[in-house]
Amino acid sequence: MSLTLIITLIILGFIVSSAVFFMLYLIFTKIYLKFRIVGTCPANLCLVGRTVIVTGANKGMGYWVAMDFAKRGAKVILACRNKTKGKEAVEKIQSETENKNVVFQSLNLASFKSIRAFVQEVKKNERRLDVLVNNAGVVRPNAVTEDGFHPTLQVNALGPFLLTILLIDLLKSTKHSRIVNVTTKEGSEHFDILEDLVDKSDSWFAYVRNYENSKKCLGLLMTSLSDKLQRHEVTVQFAVPRPCRTDLQIYENLPEFLKFFKRHIFITFLCLEANESAVNTVFTALDHQVGNFMCKYYRDCEQWDPGHQDTEVDTYLRKKIWWKCVEYVQLKPNEFSGLS
Template identity: 40%
Template structure:
């Protein structure tokens, strides 16, 4: 019996390994690759969470294209290390680090104030930073992952709208996830006060990203500023750095072996920030450099309007700061 049980376990691992290998092949075959050599000379691009993973890969690409790239990061040590690496590889010295802690609305306001004071233009804002597996609240009383993944970016984008309009045509790129399709929107629980399920908190905030992106697009119609969201794929990044060590090690090894690299995961972000194909597209959702379908709630105008007002209240936007 023990012998049979042993071989059953081996067989299960064999099938799981086969499925993961097929997944890796599928990822490689279907991954969208943006191959344009378009330059971004004279443009200014902000990428949040750009000291590692998808954000760093995207920032390097923008630097190679000649843009001024602002690495908006909480960890300034890692950010400066990323800066030096990006400069060395791209040969573009116009890469700067700015302090941004999305878990603090005060930090977001200070960052936006500094950008407005020092930059004459902003051509692309990439809301990339993300976190998972953090079970605590921020200084603003919001679940940590929800604030970093959504509310911090929502406030930041609102505060930089005038600069984006001034620089039009300009673009806002929101890095969401396909997991948004299982997220839920509860207007009475938008801070996730009653939820302790980290997985659903993550799914909910990614849903908020898409709803918010679409509402930005509606409110910015005719301004020359576009807003689109995307799913980067399942990517080997450090987003799980806050989960328990053993779980993190297992997940990271699986990501390394079977899923996209940060460079592959950054392709749709780069596509939406650079490609002429999406110059006049706004309020869309993309996967592998192609427009993709999403769920109906993200397209509902009434829900979008109500969601917008609730978000404005939560992040503390004053009436005069609400651009529409």
């Protein structure tokens, strides 16, 4: 047997064994995720008499979060931009849960005017707010909203910030209320001003970077908010879900060969279904032990370390971004005076 043939066989053997190992890894990862996540949420907590708001609840993970709350008897407000899909989601949830106290209310996080109208309607109709889930998230190409901001930044950070601040009085008046922010641990470690958060190129990397940085911005804002709520019975928490099958277009601008990997490998083996990934968000919103802590991250239904420390840089950024965002969303002094 020639040396060339031996080398060829060794290379082929290595390739085949690597492919087999990779497939086994994917299969066992899928099995691990299925058994690690499903069924770990507190299943017996009744929410009758409580009110929750879930943004982006007409589809994907937000829909299943709202479904879970409705099954527990809560009044659930589906805060969505699309009226048709929002009302369809309400009908499905009502039919599945026999809970008629599930309602749609129009909310477009890409419009500060829409957010203020939403809050005004909520305050007119509701006397309490037990849980606010900032679930909605988007990835958008380079564009500008009616308020003059990149839509990814406004929907994922500025909009939820304004919404939460305007609902603070209602949350503060409800004992043991909770703000849950669906987020990611990623994002630039260092940026100086908000403009640095937006990459205006059309590359797939810009889509990913803008999404992650908008979530980083939201994290800094909500961490600052939690500091200001120390004297009140409102806790701020972060839910970091496993990747799941949704229509979030974060990787749609990928090269074709990476799109193939995403569709046939990543989604098939490394993603949960939306209803499975929603369990962690529900856990973060309802678990009694979570309420004993402030501003923690939760993944797989347990407290999770995102891997970064609260440094002097983060403290500086939080302070700077807080006041910059107060200016951007045009908050009036009386609208956040109760936080001081």
